[in-house]
Amino acid sequence: MKSKTLKINSTDNIEVALSDLKVGNSINSGTEVYDLITDVQAKHKFATTDLQPGDDVIMYGVLVGKATKAIKRGEVITTGNISHAANNYKLKERKISWDVPSVSAWEDRTFMGYHRDNGTVGVANYWLIIPLVFCENKNVQVIQDAFMKGLGYNDSDSSYYNQVQQLVKMHRAGIAREDILNIDLNALETDVKAEDRVFPNVDGVKFLTHSLGCGGTKDDAINLCGLLAGYITHPNVAGATVLSLGCQNAQISLLKEQIAKRDVQFSKPLYCFEQQQVGTEADLMKLAIKQTFAGLMKANEIIRKPAPLSKLCIGLECGGSDGFSGISANPALGYTSDLLVALGSSVILSEFPELCGVEQELSDRCIDENVAQKFMALMTAYHERAKAVGSGFDSNPSAGNIRDGLITDAIKSAGAAKKAGTSPVIDVLDYPEQVSKPGLTLLCTPGSDIESTTAEVGAGATLVFFTTGLGTPTGNPIAPVVKISTNTTLYKKMNDIIDIDAGTIITAEETIKQVGERILDYIIEIASGKVKAKAETLGHNDFIPWKRGISL
Template identity: 65%
Template sequence: MKHLVAKIHPDDNVLVALTDLPMGTPVTWDGTTVTTTDKVPAKHKLALQFLAPGDPVHMYGVLVGTAREAIGVGGLLTTSNIKHATDSYDEHHQRRQDWQAPDVTKWQERTFMGFHRPDGQVGTANYWLVIPLVFCENRNIQVLEEALVNDLGYARRKSYQPQTQELISLLQAGKSVEEILATDLHSAENGHQKPKLFPNVDGIRFLSHEGGCGGIRQDAQTLCGLLAGYITHPNVAGATVLSLGCQNAQVSMLQDEINKRSPNFQKPLYILEQQKIGTEEALVSTALRQTFAGLMMANQVTRQPAPLSKLCIGLECGGSDGFSGISANPAVGHVSDLLVALGGSVILAEFPELCGVEQELVDRSVDTATAERFSSLMKAYGDSAVAVGSGFDMNPSPGNIRDGLITDAMKSAGAARKGGSSPVVAVLDYPELVTKPGLNLLCTPGNDVESTTAEVGSGATVVLFTTGLGTPTGNPIAPVVKISSNTALARRMPDIIDLNTGTVIDGEETIEQAGERILDYVIRVASGEEVSAVRHGQTDFIPWKRGVSL
C-alpha cells in the first residue's frame, strides 16, 4: 500500500512527502497525524514537530541541518528556513562489531560469465584501449578512432544526419523559420552496422583527456596511476598508448604505475612515441598495425563461468532527488551487503557526499588505522574546499535542491545508504586500487563522471548508478547500470534507465526485494547483457586533477 509520507528513522523529526500534498492535507505516520501548513511537493520534507530557530533537523537518524527560523508542525522545509549542519566525529570512537551479514544461500552457487585474466581477475567485458599519455596526442587518437571503429563493426552512436538532410530539404523547398520549427522530424536511425570482425571483443575505447603536461608533476603522476588502473583492469584485454615524448607524464612513469598494480603484467601493451617515430603517417600506421594484432589476441579470450566473489561493484549517484535515499540507494545498499557476504568487493566514493555520516563510517571501520585514514582524507578535502571559498555545504546542485535535497548533509545521509551496513575494510586515496574484498571507501569528488571514472580505475567491473532526475552517464570499459529512484523518471526517460526502484515508493516492493532484483540484473550484465549507456555509446571519461571538485 502506498503511503502519503514516510519517516525514515525512528529518531527523525521530519517526514518525507511521497506525493504532492496540498496545504491542509492531514497525514498519518505511526499513529501521529500532522496537517500540512504549506503546499509540500513530493520528495520534500515537512516538520513532524515544532522547530524553533537553531533547533536540529534529523533525517536518517543523523543531524542534517538546523532551523533558521521557527517552523510549525506540518511546515515545509526549504533552503530559506533550514541551513546545513552536521555532527562532529571522532575517529577513535568504539568500533562496531555487530554486523549481521544477510542470508546469501540462494546466491552462493550463482555464477556470471566473465573474461578470466592471467592474474586471476575476472572481467565483465573485453575491451581494447587506445590511450594518449598527453593531450597533444588527442588528434591522433581521433584519427585512429575514425580508421578503426566503423570498419571493425564497433560504431554504436545513433546518427541524426537524416534529420539534418530533412531540414535542408525543407529549406530548399522554401519553408519559413516558423514552419521548420513546427516540423516533426523523423526518428533518428542507427543506420546499418557492420558485424563485429572480432566477436569476443566488446569494443575499442579511446580515452581522450586534457592532462599529461602543464599543471604540477603530481598531476602527471596521478593521471598515470589512473591510466594504469584502466590498462590493468580486468575488463581490458590490452592497450595501445600514444606518447609525444617530452611531456610530464613520461612512459616510465606509466610503466611504474602499471607495475604497482600488476607486478606480473602479461597483457599486450604497445607504446609509441611520436617524437621518436617521426611523421604522423608512420605513427598512425604503426599504431593501426599493432592495435589490429592486439585485437586478434583479445578475440581468443571467451566468457567462462566465475563466482560472484570475483565481482567488484562501484556505487554511484547522480542527479539525485528526495526519493534517492529511500528507494534506489538503500536498494543498492542491500546489493552491497549481499555481495560483501559473498566475498566480493564494493566501492563507495564521492567524499563530499559523505559529509555528516562520518561517524557511522568511522564506527564501521575494521580498525583504527582505517578510521584515521578516512578521517584524514575527509578533513583535508573539506579544508581544501574552504580554502578556496567553498565547502561541502555547496555540493547540492539546483536540481538536487528543487527535488528535495536542500542541505548537503541531507543529500549525504541518503547517498551513503548505497554502502549498505557492512564493515569498512579499506580506505583508498585516488587513484589507488582495490585489493581487499568487502566495502572500500575511495576518495573522489561528488561529480558524477569524475567519480565514476575513478571507481572504474580502482577496479570496479560494474557500476550501479542511482538517479532521481536522470543522467546518461556511462564509462568506456565498465557497464554503468542506471537505477531510477522514482517511477515517473523511469517512464519519462526509458532510453537511459535500466531499472526502476520507484516500486519501493509506490508500495509494490520492499528494499530487499528491489535489491535482489538489482543483483539478478547485475549477474546478467556481468555476463554480457548490454545496459543503456553501452547501447548508446556513452563512454564518459574525466580524470580528476585533484583540485577542489564537489
C-alpha cells in the same frame, strides 16, 4: 492503504512527503496526526515539531541542518528556514557487527566473464587507445575515425551517421528543404550492424582522451598515470595502445611504473609510441594502427567462461539525486551491496563530499583504527581544501537536488551513504588507488558524477550501479553503468537511459529487500553479457580524470 509520508528514524523531527500534500491536510503517521500549515511537494519534508532558530534538524537519525528561523509543526522545510549542519566526528569504538543477509539463492551462481592471467575476471573485453598528453588527442581521433566504422564498432551511433549520409544524398538529389523536414529519420536505412564486426569477441575499441599530462605538478602526472594504469590493468581490458608526445610530465616510464604497482606480472599487450622519437605523424599512425590491429587479433582469441560472483567488483554511484534517493534506490542498492559482500565480492563507495554528516557512522564501521583514521584524515583534508578556496561541502547540492528535496548536503549525504549497506568498511583508498580486498571499500573522489565514476572504474569496478532521481546519461568507456531510478515517473519518462525502477518501493509494490535482490540478478545478466546497460547502448563513454583539487 499506502502511507502518504515516511518518518525514517524514530529520532527524526522532519518527515518525507511521498506524494504532493496540501495545506490543511491532516496526516496520520504512526500515533501522530500532523495538520499541514503549508503545501509540501512530494520528496520534500515538513517539521513534526515546533523548531526555534538554532534548533537541530534531524533526519536518518543524524544532524542534517539547523533552523534559521522559527518553524511550525506541519510547515515545509526549505533553504529559507534551515541551513546545512553536520556533527563532528572522532575515533570511537569499532561497530563492525552486521546482519549478514542470506545468500543461499546465489551461492552457486556464476557469471560468464573474461579470465585474465592475474586471476581477475572482466565482464567485457575492450582494447584501449590512450594519449599520455592532450597534444596526442588529435592522433587518437584519427585512429578512432579509422577503426570504429572500419571494424564495425559504430553500433551505438552509426544510425545517426547513416541518417546524415542519407540526408546528404537527398540534398544532392535536389529534394526540397520542406520535404527533408518531413522525413521520418527512423525509417532511413542503416548499413552497420553488430554482425559486421571484424573481431566478434572484442566488445570495442575505446579512446580515453583528456586535457592533462603536460604541465602541472608532479602529483598531477602521477595521478594521471595511476588512473590510466588502472584502466590498462582493468579486468575488462584486453590490451592498450598508448600515444606519447615525448616532452610531457606524464612519461611512458611513469605509466609503466604505475602499471607494475597494480600488476607486478602484467602480461597484456601494451604498445607505446612516442611521436618525437618516431618522426612524422604519418609514420606514427602507421605503426600504431598496424600494431593495434595485431593486438585486436590476439584479444579476439579470448572468450567468456564461468566465474564465481566473488570475482565481481561493483561501483556504487549516484547522480541527479532527489528526495526519494535515500529511501528507495539507495537503500535497495545498499541491500545488494550487503549481498555481494556476503558472497565475497568487492564494492566501492566514493563521492566523499556526499558523506558529510555520516563520517562517524562510517568511521565506526571501519575494520580497524588505522582504516578509520585514514578515512577521517581524507575527509578532513578534503573539506579543509574546499574551505580554503571559499567553498565547503555545504555547496555540494545542485539546483536540481534542492528543487527535488535535498536542501542541505547533510540530507543528501545521509541518503547517499545508504548505497553502502551495513557491512564493515574493509579498506579506505585515496585517488587513484586500486581495490585489493573483497568487501566494502571507501574511495576518495569528488561528488561529480563523471569524475567519480571514472575513478571507481580506475580502482577496479567492473560494473557501476548508479542511482538517480532526476535522470542522467552518464556512462563509462569500459564498464557498464547501470541506472536505477528512485521513482517510477522518471523510469517511464526517461526509459531510454534508465535500466531498473526502484520507485516500486515508494508505491509500496516492492520492499527494499525485493528490489535489492532484483538488482543482484540484473548484475549477473549484465556481467554475463546477456543484457547491455542503456548507457552502453547509447554510446555514453564519459571519462574525466580528477585533476586533484577542489571539485565537489
